[in-house]
Amino acid sequence: MKLLDAELIGSAFKPEEFPKTDLPEFAFCGRSNVGKSSLLNTLVLRENLAHVSSKPGKTRQINFYKVAGKYIFVDMPGFGYANVSKDERLRWAELNYEYFKRRENLVLVALLVDSRLEPQKIDLAQVELFEELRRNYLIVFTKTDKISEDLLKKRIKEFEFLLQYCNFLIEFLPFSAVTKRGREELLALIRKFAEKEKMLK
Ligand SMILES: Nc1nc2c(ncn2[C@@H]2O[C@H](COP(=O)(O)OP(=O)(O)O)[C@@H](O)[C@H]2O)c(=O)[nH]1
Ligand SMILES: [Mg+2]
Known part of the structure:
Protein backbone atom coordinates (compact mmCIF):
# COMPACT_ATOMS: atom_id res chain seq x y z
CA MET A 1 0.00 0.00 0.00
CA LYS A 2 1.31 3.35 -0.99
CA LEU A 3 1.40 6.50 1.02
CA LEU A 4 0.07 9.40 -1.00
CA ASP A 5 1.36 12.84 -0.26
CA ALA A 6 -1.31 15.33 0.63
CA GLU A 7 -1.16 19.03 1.19
CA LEU A 8 -3.85 21.41 2.39
CA ILE A 9 -4.19 24.05 -0.31
CA GLY A 10 -7.15 26.00 0.99
CA SER A 11 -10.08 26.33 3.37
CA ALA A 12 -13.33 28.03 2.50
CA PHE A 13 -16.13 29.43 4.63
CA LYS A 14 -17.75 31.00 1.58
CA PRO A 15 -17.71 30.41 -2.20
CA GLU A 16 -15.37 33.33 -2.88
CA GLU A 17 -12.74 31.43 -0.93
CA PHE A 18 -12.82 28.29 -3.10
CA PRO A 19 -9.28 27.90 -4.49
CA ARG A 46 -1.96 9.39 6.92
CA GLU A 47 -2.61 9.58 10.60
CA ASN A 48 -3.86 13.10 10.49
CA LEU A 49 -4.78 14.56 7.13
CA ALA A 50 -8.29 15.26 8.25
CA HIS A 51 -8.60 15.60 11.97
CA VAL A 52 -10.35 12.56 13.47
CA SER A 53 -12.36 14.08 16.22
CA SER A 54 -14.54 12.91 19.04
CA LYS A 55 -16.49 16.17 18.88
CA PRO A 56 -18.81 15.97 15.90
CA GLY A 57 -19.94 19.05 14.03
CA LYS A 58 -16.80 21.00 14.69
CA THR A 59 -15.57 21.53 11.15
CA ARG A 60 -17.54 24.28 9.46
CA GLN A 61 -15.32 25.01 6.51
CA ILE A 62 -14.57 23.15 3.30
CA ASN A 63 -10.98 21.91 3.17
CA PHE A 64 -9.16 21.37 -0.12
CA TYR A 65 -6.19 19.00 -0.35
CA LYS A 66 -3.87 18.35 -3.25
CA VAL A 67 -3.17 14.61 -3.28
CA ALA A 68 -0.31 12.85 -5.05
CA GLY A 69 0.16 16.02 -7.14
CA LYS A 70 -2.74 14.79 -9.30
CA TYR A 71 -6.05 15.19 -7.55
CA ILE A 72 -7.90 17.56 -5.32
CA PHE A 73 -9.67 15.87 -2.41
CA VAL A 74 -12.31 17.99 -0.75
CA ASP A 75 -13.37 17.44 2.82
CA MET A 76 -16.90 18.82 3.13
CA PRO A 77 -18.26 19.90 6.51
CA GLY A 78 -20.26 17.20 8.27
CA PHE A 79 -24.01 17.71 8.45
CA GLY A 80 -26.96 16.49 10.48
CA TYR A 81 -25.47 17.29 13.84
CA ALA A 82 -28.41 17.99 16.17
CA ASN A 83 -26.77 20.60 18.32
CA VAL A 84 -26.33 23.46 15.84
CA SER A 85 -28.34 26.65 15.45
CA LYS A 86 -30.75 27.27 12.59
CA ASP A 87 -28.40 29.95 11.27
CA GLU A 88 -25.52 27.51 11.16
CA ARG A 89 -27.66 24.95 9.36
CA LEU A 90 -28.71 27.50 6.74
CA ARG A 91 -25.14 28.60 6.29
CA TRP A 92 -24.10 24.98 5.81
CA ALA A 93 -26.90 24.34 3.28
CA GLU A 94 -25.93 27.36 1.21
CA LEU A 95 -22.21 26.59 1.20
CA ASN A 96 -22.98 22.96 0.33
CA TYR A 97 -25.26 23.97 -2.54
CA GLU A 98 -22.88 26.56 -3.96
CA TYR A 99 -19.96 24.15 -3.81
CA PHE A 100 -21.74 21.39 -5.74
CA LYS A 101 -23.20 23.86 -8.21
CA ARG A 102 -20.05 25.81 -9.00
CA ARG A 103 -17.03 23.54 -8.97
CA GLU A 104 -16.10 22.99 -12.57
CA ASN A 105 -13.44 20.34 -12.06
CA LEU A 106 -15.51 18.26 -9.66
CA VAL A 107 -15.75 14.83 -11.29
CA LEU A 108 -17.05 12.58 -8.53
CA VAL A 109 -18.67 12.88 -5.11
CA ALA A 110 -18.43 10.25 -2.40
CA LEU A 111 -21.46 10.38 -0.12
CA LEU A 112 -20.61 8.48 3.05
CA VAL A 113 -23.41 6.76 4.95
CA ASP A 114 -23.12 4.78 8.17
CA SER A 115 -23.71 1.13 7.24
CA ARG A 116 -25.33 0.50 10.64
CA LEU A 117 -28.21 2.90 9.95
CA GLU A 118 -31.25 2.66 7.72
CA PRO A 119 -31.33 5.22 4.89
CA GLN A 120 -31.55 8.68 6.45
CA LYS A 121 -33.65 11.52 5.03
CA ILE A 122 -30.77 13.94 5.23
CA ASP A 123 -28.57 11.66 3.11
CA LEU A 124 -31.35 11.21 0.56
CA ALA A 125 -31.65 15.01 0.36
CA GLN A 126 -27.98 15.11 -0.68
CA VAL A 127 -28.69 12.48 -3.34
CA GLU A 128 -31.50 14.67 -4.67
CA LEU A 129 -29.13 17.61 -4.88
CA PHE A 130 -26.57 15.58 -6.85
CA GLU A 131 -29.27 14.42 -9.24
CA GLU A 132 -30.53 17.98 -9.70
CA LEU A 133 -27.04 19.31 -10.33
CA ARG A 134 -26.11 16.30 -12.48
CA ARG A 135 -23.12 15.29 -10.40
CA ASN A 136 -21.73 11.76 -10.50
CA TYR A 137 -21.68 10.26 -7.02
CA LEU A 138 -21.13 7.01 -5.22
CA ILE A 139 -22.50 5.85 -1.89
CA VAL A 140 -19.83 4.64 0.51
CA PHE A 141 -21.03 2.47 3.38
CA THR A 142 -18.71 3.22 6.31
CA LYS A 143 -17.84 1.15 9.40
CA THR A 144 -18.73 -2.17 7.74
CA ASP A 145 -16.44 -3.91 10.25
CA LYS A 146 -19.23 -3.27 12.75
CA ILE A 147 -21.99 -5.16 10.91
CA SER A 148 -22.56 -8.65 9.48
CA GLU A 149 -22.36 -9.37 5.77
CA ASP A 150 -26.09 -10.21 5.86
CA LEU A 151 -26.97 -6.82 7.27
CA LEU A 152 -24.71 -5.13 4.73
CA LYS A 153 -26.53 -6.93 1.89
CA LYS A 154 -29.86 -5.87 3.31
CA ARG A 155 -28.65 -2.28 3.63
CA ILE A 156 -27.47 -2.16 0.02
CA LYS A 157 -30.85 -3.56 -1.08
CA GLU A 158 -32.66 -0.80 0.81
CA PHE A 159 -30.62 1.86 -0.93
CA GLU A 160 -30.95 0.13 -4.30
CA PHE A 161 -34.70 0.21 -3.95
CA LEU A 162 -34.82 3.87 -2.93
CA LEU A 163 -32.37 5.01 -5.60
CA GLN A 164 -33.54 2.80 -8.46
CA TYR A 165 -34.46 5.76 -10.67
CA CYS A 166 -31.34 7.79 -10.02
CA ASN A 167 -29.24 8.67 -13.04
CA PHE A 168 -25.95 9.84 -11.60
CA LEU A 169 -25.31 7.12 -9.03
CA ILE A 170 -22.13 5.26 -9.97
CA GLU A 171 -22.02 2.51 -7.38
CA PHE A 172 -22.33 1.31 -3.79
CA LEU A 173 -19.03 0.73 -2.03
CA PRO A 174 -18.59 -1.05 1.34
CA PHE A 175 -15.74 0.51 3.32
CA SER A 176 -13.95 0.18 6.65
CA ALA A 177 -11.19 2.37 8.00
CA VAL A 178 -10.34 -0.44 10.45
CA THR A 179 -9.83 -3.27 7.93
CA LYS A 180 -9.19 -0.93 4.96
CA ARG A 181 -11.87 -2.75 3.03
CA GLY A 182 -12.82 -0.73 -0.06
CA ARG A 183 -9.68 1.40 -0.09
CA GLU A 184 -8.20 -0.05 -3.28
CA GLU A 185 -11.58 -0.03 -5.03
CA LEU A 186 -12.16 3.61 -4.15
CA LEU A 187 -8.68 4.62 -5.32
CA ALA A 188 -9.23 2.71 -8.57
CA LEU A 189 -12.50 4.55 -9.14
CA ILE A 190 -10.79 7.88 -8.47
CA ARG A 191 -8.03 7.06 -10.95
CA LYS A 192 -10.61 6.04 -13.54
CA PHE A 193 -12.61 9.26 -13.22
CA ALA A 194 -9.46 11.37 -13.27
CA GLU A 195 -8.34 9.65 -16.50
CA LYS A 196 -11.75 10.13 -18.08
CA GLU A 197 -11.65 13.83 -17.23
CA LYS A 198 -8.19 14.18 -18.77
CA MET A 199 -9.36 12.61 -22.01
CA LEU A 200 -12.32 14.97 -22.22
CA LYS A 201 -10.15 18.06 -21.83
N1 LIG B 1 -15.21 0.55 13.78
C1 LIG B 1 -15.01 1.61 12.98
N2 LIG B 1 -15.01 2.86 13.51
C2 LIG B 1 -14.83 3.91 12.67
C3 LIG B 1 -14.62 3.73 11.28
N3 LIG B 1 -14.48 4.94 10.72
C4 LIG B 1 -14.58 5.85 11.72
N4 LIG B 1 -14.80 5.24 12.91
C5 LIG B 1 -14.98 5.90 14.22
O1 LIG B 1 -16.11 6.75 14.16
C6 LIG B 1 -15.86 7.98 14.85
C7 LIG B 1 -16.03 9.17 13.89
O2 LIG B 1 -15.03 9.09 12.90
P1 LIG B 1 -14.50 10.36 12.08
O3 LIG B 1 -13.62 9.84 11.02
O4 LIG B 1 -13.96 11.41 13.00
O5 LIG B 1 -15.89 10.89 11.49
P2 LIG B 1 -16.24 12.28 10.78
O6 LIG B 1 -16.92 13.11 11.81
O7 LIG B 1 -17.19 11.89 9.70
O8 LIG B 1 -14.97 12.88 10.25
C8 LIG B 1 -14.46 7.87 15.42
O9 LIG B 1 -14.57 7.41 16.75
C9 LIG B 1 -13.80 6.83 14.53
O10 LIG B 1 -12.77 6.11 15.18
C10 LIG B 1 -14.61 2.38 10.76
O11 LIG B 1 -14.45 2.11 9.56
N5 LIG B 1 -14.81 1.37 11.67
MG1 LIG C 1 -14.14 14.74 10.56
Whole structure:
Protein backbone atom coordinates (compact mmCIF):
# COMPACT_ATOMS: atom_id res chain seq x y z
CA MET A 1 0.00 0.00 0.00
CA LYS A 2 1.31 3.35 -0.99
CA LEU A 3 1.40 6.50 1.02
CA LEU A 4 0.07 9.40 -1.00
CA ASP A 5 1.36 12.84 -0.26
CA ALA A 6 -1.31 15.33 0.63
CA GLU A 7 -1.16 19.03 1.19
CA LEU A 8 -3.85 21.41 2.39
CA ILE A 9 -4.19 24.05 -0.31
CA GLY A 10 -7.15 26.00 0.99
CA SER A 11 -10.08 26.33 3.37
CA ALA A 12 -13.33 28.03 2.50
CA PHE A 13 -16.13 29.43 4.63
CA LYS A 14 -17.75 31.00 1.58
CA PRO A 15 -17.71 30.41 -2.20
CA GLU A 16 -15.37 33.33 -2.88
CA GLU A 17 -12.74 31.43 -0.93
CA PHE A 18 -12.82 28.29 -3.10
CA PRO A 19 -9.28 27.90 -4.49
CA LYS A 20 -8.67 28.06 -8.22
CA THR A 21 -7.25 24.73 -9.39
CA ASP A 22 -6.99 22.76 -12.60
CA LEU A 23 -6.84 19.22 -11.25
CA PRO A 24 -9.71 16.72 -11.21
CA GLU A 25 -11.59 17.15 -7.95
CA PHE A 26 -13.22 14.58 -5.66
CA ALA A 27 -15.52 15.59 -2.82
CA PHE A 28 -16.22 13.60 0.32
CA CYS A 29 -19.33 14.35 2.32
CA GLY A 30 -21.63 12.87 4.92
CA ARG A 31 -23.20 13.29 8.33
CA SER A 32 -21.01 14.24 11.26
CA ASN A 33 -19.33 11.20 12.74
CA VAL A 34 -19.97 9.04 9.68
CA GLY A 35 -16.24 8.34 9.39
CA LYS A 36 -15.19 10.89 6.79
CA SER A 37 -11.91 11.91 8.38
CA SER A 38 -11.05 8.26 8.97
CA LEU A 39 -11.79 7.43 5.33
CA LEU A 40 -9.67 10.31 4.05
CA ASN A 41 -6.81 9.27 6.29
CA THR A 42 -7.16 5.66 5.13
CA LEU A 43 -7.10 6.72 1.48
CA VAL A 44 -3.87 8.64 1.79
CA LEU A 45 -2.61 6.45 4.67
CA ARG A 46 -1.96 9.39 6.92
CA GLU A 47 -2.61 9.58 10.60
CA ASN A 48 -3.86 13.10 10.49
CA LEU A 49 -4.78 14.56 7.13
CA ALA A 50 -8.29 15.26 8.25
CA HIS A 51 -8.60 15.60 11.97
CA VAL A 52 -10.35 12.56 13.47
CA SER A 53 -12.36 14.08 16.22
CA SER A 54 -14.54 12.91 19.04
CA LYS A 55 -16.49 16.17 18.88
CA PRO A 56 -18.81 15.97 15.90
CA GLY A 57 -19.94 19.05 14.03
CA LYS A 58 -16.80 21.00 14.69
CA THR A 59 -15.57 21.53 11.15
CA ARG A 60 -17.54 24.28 9.46
CA GLN A 61 -15.32 25.01 6.51
CA ILE A 62 -14.57 23.15 3.30
CA ASN A 63 -10.98 21.91 3.17
CA PHE A 64 -9.16 21.37 -0.12
CA TYR A 65 -6.19 19.00 -0.35
CA LYS A 66 -3.87 18.35 -3.25
CA VAL A 67 -3.17 14.61 -3.28
CA ALA A 68 -0.31 12.85 -5.05
CA GLY A 69 0.16 16.02 -7.14
CA LYS A 70 -2.74 14.79 -9.30
CA TYR A 71 -6.05 15.19 -7.55
CA ILE A 72 -7.90 17.56 -5.32
CA PHE A 73 -9.67 15.87 -2.41
CA VAL A 74 -12.31 17.99 -0.75
CA ASP A 75 -13.37 17.44 2.82
CA MET A 76 -16.90 18.82 3.13
CA PRO A 77 -18.26 19.90 6.51
CA GLY A 78 -20.26 17.20 8.27
CA PHE A 79 -24.01 17.71 8.45
CA GLY A 80 -26.96 16.49 10.48
CA TYR A 81 -25.47 17.29 13.84
CA ALA A 82 -28.41 17.99 16.17
CA ASN A 83 -26.77 20.60 18.32
CA VAL A 84 -26.33 23.46 15.84
CA SER A 85 -28.34 26.65 15.45
CA LYS A 86 -30.75 27.27 12.59
CA ASP A 87 -28.40 29.95 11.27
CA GLU A 88 -25.52 27.51 11.16
CA ARG A 89 -27.66 24.95 9.36
CA LEU A 90 -28.71 27.50 6.74
CA ARG A 91 -25.14 28.60 6.29
CA TRP A 92 -24.10 24.98 5.81
CA ALA A 93 -26.90 24.34 3.28
CA GLU A 94 -25.93 27.36 1.21
CA LEU A 95 -22.21 26.59 1.20
CA ASN A 96 -22.98 22.96 0.33
CA TYR A 97 -25.26 23.97 -2.54
CA GLU A 98 -22.88 26.56 -3.96
CA TYR A 99 -19.96 24.15 -3.81
CA PHE A 100 -21.74 21.39 -5.74
CA LYS A 101 -23.20 23.86 -8.21
CA ARG A 102 -20.05 25.81 -9.00
CA ARG A 103 -17.03 23.54 -8.97
CA GLU A 104 -16.10 22.99 -12.57
CA ASN A 105 -13.44 20.34 -12.06
CA LEU A 106 -15.51 18.26 -9.66
CA VAL A 107 -15.75 14.83 -11.29
CA LEU A 108 -17.05 12.58 -8.53
CA VAL A 109 -18.67 12.88 -5.11
CA ALA A 110 -18.43 10.25 -2.40
CA LEU A 111 -21.46 10.38 -0.12
CA LEU A 112 -20.61 8.48 3.05
CA VAL A 113 -23.41 6.76 4.95
CA ASP A 114 -23.12 4.78 8.17
CA SER A 115 -23.71 1.13 7.24
CA ARG A 116 -25.33 0.50 10.64
CA LEU A 117 -28.21 2.90 9.95
CA GLU A 118 -31.25 2.66 7.72
CA PRO A 119 -31.33 5.22 4.89
CA GLN A 120 -31.55 8.68 6.45
CA LYS A 121 -33.65 11.52 5.03
CA ILE A 122 -30.77 13.94 5.23
CA ASP A 123 -28.57 11.66 3.11
CA LEU A 124 -31.35 11.21 0.56
CA ALA A 125 -31.65 15.01 0.36
CA GLN A 126 -27.98 15.11 -0.68
CA VAL A 127 -28.69 12.48 -3.34
CA GLU A 128 -31.50 14.67 -4.67
CA LEU A 129 -29.13 17.61 -4.88
CA PHE A 130 -26.57 15.58 -6.85
CA GLU A 131 -29.27 14.42 -9.24
CA GLU A 132 -30.53 17.98 -9.70
CA LEU A 133 -27.04 19.31 -10.33
CA ARG A 134 -26.11 16.30 -12.48
CA ARG A 135 -23.12 15.29 -10.40
CA ASN A 136 -21.73 11.76 -10.50
CA TYR A 137 -21.68 10.26 -7.02
CA LEU A 138 -21.13 7.01 -5.22
CA ILE A 139 -22.50 5.85 -1.89
CA VAL A 140 -19.83 4.64 0.51
CA PHE A 141 -21.03 2.47 3.38
CA THR A 142 -18.71 3.22 6.31
CA LYS A 143 -17.84 1.15 9.40
CA THR A 144 -18.73 -2.17 7.74
CA ASP A 145 -16.44 -3.91 10.25
CA LYS A 146 -19.23 -3.27 12.75
CA ILE A 147 -21.99 -5.16 10.91
CA SER A 148 -22.56 -8.65 9.48
CA GLU A 149 -22.36 -9.37 5.77
CA ASP A 150 -26.09 -10.21 5.86
CA LEU A 151 -26.97 -6.82 7.27
CA LEU A 152 -24.71 -5.13 4.73
CA LYS A 153 -26.53 -6.93 1.89
CA LYS A 154 -29.86 -5.87 3.31
CA ARG A 155 -28.65 -2.28 3.63
CA ILE A 156 -27.47 -2.16 0.02
CA LYS A 157 -30.85 -3.56 -1.08
CA GLU A 158 -32.66 -0.80 0.81
CA PHE A 159 -30.62 1.86 -0.93
CA GLU A 160 -30.95 0.13 -4.30
CA PHE A 161 -34.70 0.21 -3.95
CA LEU A 162 -34.82 3.87 -2.93
CA LEU A 163 -32.37 5.01 -5.60
CA GLN A 164 -33.54 2.80 -8.46
CA TYR A 165 -34.46 5.76 -10.67
CA CYS A 166 -31.34 7.79 -10.02
CA ASN A 167 -29.24 8.67 -13.04
CA PHE A 168 -25.95 9.84 -11.60
CA LEU A 169 -25.31 7.12 -9.03
CA ILE A 170 -22.13 5.26 -9.97
CA GLU A 171 -22.02 2.51 -7.38
CA PHE A 172 -22.33 1.31 -3.79
CA LEU A 173 -19.03 0.73 -2.03
CA PRO A 174 -18.59 -1.05 1.34
CA PHE A 175 -15.74 0.51 3.32
CA SER A 176 -13.95 0.18 6.65
CA ALA A 177 -11.19 2.37 8.00
CA VAL A 178 -10.34 -0.44 10.45
CA THR A 179 -9.83 -3.27 7.93
CA LYS A 180 -9.19 -0.93 4.96
CA ARG A 181 -11.87 -2.75 3.03
CA GLY A 182 -12.82 -0.73 -0.06
CA ARG A 183 -9.68 1.40 -0.09
CA GLU A 184 -8.20 -0.05 -3.28
CA GLU A 185 -11.58 -0.03 -5.03
CA LEU A 186 -12.16 3.61 -4.15
CA LEU A 187 -8.68 4.62 -5.32
CA ALA A 188 -9.23 2.71 -8.57
CA LEU A 189 -12.50 4.55 -9.14
CA ILE A 190 -10.79 7.88 -8.47
CA ARG A 191 -8.03 7.06 -10.95
CA LYS A 192 -10.61 6.04 -13.54
CA PHE A 193 -12.61 9.26 -13.22
CA ALA A 194 -9.46 11.37 -13.27
CA GLU A 195 -8.34 9.65 -16.50
CA LYS A 196 -11.75 10.13 -18.08
CA GLU A 197 -11.65 13.83 -17.23
CA LYS A 198 -8.19 14.18 -18.77
CA MET A 199 -9.36 12.61 -22.01
CA LEU A 200 -12.32 14.97 -22.22
CA LYS A 201 -10.15 18.06 -21.83
N1 LIG B 1 -15.21 0.55 13.78
C1 LIG B 1 -15.01 1.61 12.98
N2 LIG B 1 -15.01 2.86 13.51
C2 LIG B 1 -14.83 3.91 12.67
C3 LIG B 1 -14.62 3.73 11.28
N3 LIG B 1 -14.48 4.94 10.72
C4 LIG B 1 -14.58 5.85 11.72
N4 LIG B 1 -14.80 5.24 12.91
C5 LIG B 1 -14.98 5.90 14.22
O1 LIG B 1 -16.11 6.75 14.16
C6 LIG B 1 -15.86 7.98 14.85
C7 LIG B 1 -16.03 9.17 13.89
O2 LIG B 1 -15.03 9.09 12.90
P1 LIG B 1 -14.50 10.36 12.08
O3 LIG B 1 -13.62 9.84 11.02
O4 LIG B 1 -13.96 11.41 13.00
O5 LIG B 1 -15.89 10.89 11.49
P2 LIG B 1 -16.24 12.28 10.78
O6 LIG B 1 -16.92 13.11 11.81
O7 LIG B 1 -17.19 11.89 9.70
O8 LIG B 1 -14.97 12.88 10.25
C8 LIG B 1 -14.46 7.87 15.42
O9 LIG B 1 -14.57 7.41 16.75
C9 LIG B 1 -13.80 6.83 14.53
O10 LIG B 1 -12.77 6.11 15.18
C10 LIG B 1 -14.61 2.38 10.76
O11 LIG B 1 -14.45 2.11 9.56
N5 LIG B 1 -14.81 1.37 11.67
MG1 LIG C 1 -14.14 14.74 10.56
